[in-house]
Amino acid sequence: MAGCLVAGAVSVGAGTYFGWDGFTIQSGNLIVIVVMIILFVLALVLPFPGGKRRK
Amino acid sequence: MTAQTTPGHGAPVDETDAHTWTGRARRWLLRKLPPDKLLPEDQPSFVASWAYVFGMGAIGSLLWIIVSGIVLGLNGPQWYHVSSLGSFVNSTHLWSVELFFIFMVVHLWLKFWMAAWRGGRLLTWITGVISFVVSIVAAFTGYLLQTNFDSQWIAFEAKDALNAVGVGAWFNVANVGQLFTWHVTLLPVAVGAVVVLHVLLVRVHGVAPPLEAAESDAQLLHNRPGATEPPEPAEPPEATEPRGTVQ
Amino acid sequence: MTRKSSSISWRKTDDVASRPWTGSVREYDLIKELIIGVVVVGLLVLGVSAIFGSPDEPSVSLKAWATAAPADFTATAAKELAGTSDTAGYGPPYNSTQDATQKIGPVDLQSLSGIRLPVDTANDFVIAPLATLPSPPADLARWTAATDQQRSAWAATYSDALAAAPDSDPAKVADGDYGPVPALTAALLDMARQGSLDGVLQSGGNFYNMDYTRSLLFLGDGGYFPDLAASQHLSGDQWGVMNETGDTPGQSWLWLFSLLYQIEPFKSAPNADALVVVTMLVLTALLALLPFIPGLRSLPRMIPLHRLIWKDYYRNR
Numbered sequence: 001m002a003g004c005l006v007a008g009a010v011s012v013g014a015g016t017y018f019g020w021d022g023f024t025i026q027s028g029n030l031i032v033i034v035v036m037i038i039l040f041v042l043a044l045v046l047p048f049p050g051g052k053r054r055k
Numbered sequence: 056m057t058a059q060t061t062p063g064h065g066a067p068v069d070e071t072d073a074h075t076w077t078g079r080a081r082r083w084l085l086r087k088l089p090p091d092k093l094l095p096e097d098q099p100s101f102v103a104s105w106a107y108v109f110g111m112g113a114i115g116s117l118l119w120i121i122v123s124g125i126v127l128g129l130n131g132p133q134w135y136h137v138s139s140l141g142s143f144v145n146s147t148h149l150w151s152v153e154l155f156f157i158f159m160v161v162h163l164w165l166k167f168w169m170a171a172w173r174g175g176r177l178l179t180w181i182t183g184v185i186s187f188v189v190s191i192v193a194a195f196t197g198y199l200l201q202t203n204f205d206s207q208w209i210a211f212e213a214k215d216a217l218n219a220v221g222v223g224a225w226f227n228v229a230n231v232g233q234l235f236t237w238h239v240t241l242l243p244v245a246v247g248a249v250v251v252l253h254v255l256l257v258r259v260h261g262v263a264p265p266l267e268a269a270e271s272d273a274q275l276l277h278n279r280p281g282a283t284e285p286p287e288p289a290e291p292p293e294a295t296e297p298r299g300t301v302q
Numbered sequence: 303m304t305r306k307s308s309s310i311s312w313r314k315t316d317d318v319a320s321r322p323w324t325g326s327v328r329e330y331d332l333i334k335e336l337i338i339g340v341v342v343v344g345l346l347v348l349g350v351s352a353i354f355g356s357p358d359e360p361s362v363s364l365k366a367w368a369t370a371a372p373a374d375f376t377a378t379a380a381k382e383l384a385g386t387s388d389t390a391g392y393g394p395p396y397n398s399t400q401d402a403t404q405k406i407g408p409v410d411l412q413s414l415s416g417i418r419l420p421v422d423t424a425n426d427f428v429i430a431p432l433a434t435l436p437s438p439p440a441d442l443a444r445w446t447a448a449t450d451q452q453r454s455a456w457a458a459t460y461s462d463a464l465a466a467a468p469d470s471d472p473a474k475v476a477d478g479d480y481g482p483v484p485a486l487t488a489a490l491l492d493m494a495r496q497g498s499l500d501g502v503l504q505s506g507g508n509f510y511n512m513d514y515t516r517s518l519l520f521l522g523d524g525g526y527f528p529d530l531a532a533s534q535h536l537s538g539d540q541w542g543v544m545n546e547t548g549d550t551p552g553q554s555w556l557w558l559f560s561l562l563y564q565i566e567p568f569k570s571a572p573n574a575d576a577l578v579v580v581t582m583l584v585l586t587a588l589l590a591l592l593p594f595i596p597g598l599r600s601l602p603r604m605i606p607l608h609r610l611i612w613k614d615y616y617r618n619r
């Protein structure tokens with residue numbers, strides 16, 4: 001177990017990065033941010049199913 | 056506070072003669088937040104938008120964070136490195152945190168564009184920001200508790216920011232014992248407490264109406280209290296409360 | 303009836319926003335919404351976790367460092383002895399190095415704590431661990447008997463000679479007066495390779511330990527550990543503050559904190575950390591107080607996205 005905890009080698013891939021000119025973003029973070037923007041836009045434009053009206 | 060109470064506040068009994076501290080506290084609570092306001096069965100007709108579901112999404116994620124966190128904590132810090140079930144529980148903890156922040160941030164954006172601090176709802180906004188900040192610190196301590204390469208590096212980098220403002224000596228990111236207390240006890244309790252306060256404030260004030268809502272709107276015009284209301288009001292009784300007594 | 307202009311004020315006044323709603327209502331089930339929310343989020347969490355899992359890059363031990371990069375380890379140990387490592391020159395809360403703190407103008411927050419977590423790099427990282435060996439190197443006594451001046455002179459010359467040697471290889475260092483230093487760093491390297499330095503540095507002879515301050519500082523003074531982090535895009539100048547290893551999302555909510563480190567005047571400031579933290583505190587306070595800030599608080603009225611949010615309401619009024 002100890003060996004598996006302290007192995008020096010890097011096992012996960014280095015990750016996918018996008019960027020230019022000092023700006024870098026990691027793919028996972030980019031997806032999270034895009035998802036938030038999509039959810040925001042959807043919340044604005046999607047019609048809300050009409051509930052029962054009560055006067 | 057005056058001793059006079061308006062009937063129909065949700066208090067089952069006449070509270071006018073409450074004279075102990077406890078009695079007054081109960082009267083105050085019931086007036087601020089009568090049961091049918093705390094757990095309403097209807098909402099203003101304008102509460103019909105997906106914009107209102109994200110707060111609830113954040114609460115749902117928070118519950119999953121707590122459940123998965125308890126399982127991780129009870130198994131001790133090494134478990135998730137060596138067990139595939141542990142690794143899965145760790146994944147659910149991580150992803151419920153990501154979802155929590157996704158919901159919370161979209162919620163924040165929406166509440167900004169709704170200017171939902173209007174009409175005495177300032178504290179709701181401020182408690183929202185506080186819950187955001189406390190959640191960030193809680194997540195940060197979680198990253199430091201991973202006991203892997205990521206936490207090692209985050210601790211090494213983060214110490215500089217904390218030391219530069221003089222708190223690193225007490226909030227030592229390389230002291231895992233301290234971090235356990237913060238991440239497993241103090242910060243979750245703080246997030247929970249602020250969220251409870253936040254949600255109670257939303258219930259106390261009622262949901263903020265649309266920015267351009269006006270007395271002349273059909274939704275308000277045909278529902279003047281007393282005019283078209285049946286004697287037994289179907290809506291929350293605060294509708295009959297005279298203006299200005301809530302605050 | 304006059305239509306009151308929409309107020310964005312947080313104040314409780316006499317407008318529609320301040321009064322309890324007296325208009326039409328719709329049925330709403332709070333508990334049902336909560337339960338649906340918990341179930342939907344739960345399914346999402348389980349699904350996403352099953353698909354993407356979570357990364358768990360193993361931690362780096364001193365043993366791994368000494369094995370993978372012995373020259374770097376030796377050079378770092380020499381710097382710890384000479385008092386020229388990052389940690390040795392850090393200032394509070396670890397030591398009292400002059401002019402090491404990050405100040406903002408005359409304000410020196412870093413010194414507030416004093417030296418609360420004292421670290422003497424030569425003694426704590428090298429000498430004391432060597433002294434715990436069953437048969438400590440004979441050169442240890444020479445070091446202990448020497449004056450401070452003599453010690454730094456030995457260690458500094460050795461440190462420079464290592465830097466000048468081909469591949470920084472201790473075996474190829476030019477001759478010189480290094481005193482006991484080469485023997486001490488070689489013994490420490492052995493100790494680290496065998497894995498015993500990890501335990502000694504972390505627990506200092508105690509059974510229990512949860513405090514990794516010393517091991518982490520020593521590790522970070524080298525080049526191996528920061529290089530590993532840089533290869534994973536985790537360094538501060540790589541937006542690393544918000545990054546997780548691999549492709550898993552990290553703390554994307556720290557984007558602004560991360561961004562500040564990439565731009566001037568923060569980027570090249572010697573007190574960048576202090577400036578960034580204070581700036582973030584101010585910006586966070588502004589977010590909390592946004593309802594008070596003229597202009598910003600009026601954005602929702604000037605850019606009326608709310609017409610979309612409440613489109614049903616506005617259509618029917």
Ligand code: HEM
Nearest residue numbers: 107110111113114163166171179180183184186187262263
């Ligand atoms: C832990 C995170 C949070 C949770 C669990 C949470 C939960 C909620 C819930 C359940 C509601 C009522 C339903 C809704 O409108 O969604 C609400 C309303 C509100 N939230 Fe949050 N919230 C959080 C963070 C925030 C943040 C970061 C802000 C803004 C800075 C914020 C500002 C507000 C405001 C102003 C309202 C009142 C809405 C109105 O009257 O229309 N909340 N919150």
